[in-house]
Amino acid sequence: MPAEDTPAGPGPRGPTQLEKNRALEEWLRWQLGQVQARIRDLEAQEERERQAHAALWKVQPQQSGSPALLHRGDCRLYTGSTYINRGDAVVALTMPEIEPCAVCRPETGLDPE
CATH class of the missing domain: 1.20.5 (Single alpha-helices involved in coiled-coils or other helix-helix interfaces)
Incomplete structure (x- = not known):
């Protein structure tokens, strides 16, 4: 021991x-x-x-050869930190120069009221 x-x-x-x-x-x-x-x-x-x-959205600015994109706020494809509200997102979808992200599909459930 x-x-x-x-x-x-x-x-x-x-x-x-x-x-x-x-x-x-x-x-x-x-x-x-x-x-x-x-x-x-x-x-x-x-x-x-x-x-x-x-519950927020963000717009990825237009880049050469590609349109501006609308993303859901939690989409990781675009890490921008400036968010917009639902109303602005609805307006953004009506603009011809902004397209919805094909991955996060921000237009889902975002029908104009």
Whole structure:
């Protein structure tokens, strides 16, 4: 048996290796719980942002040889950060120089009121 795990003579005795490792395990479990809680918070924040952007639209400017494109706010094909509301998106779809993105299909459910 290692000297640390043998009973000590009279006087104060420090924690055993087993006690130290149990304390370390408890601390690591606490630390893991903190990280997991942070991950849950960040996932919830991302989901809120995704939902907020899904209710918005964005226009990708015209580039040489291709028309301007209307995208859903959460479309990852165009990462622009200037968003427009539903009314502006409806107007954009009526403009001949703006086409809807073929991937995110921003016109779906965006019928003029």
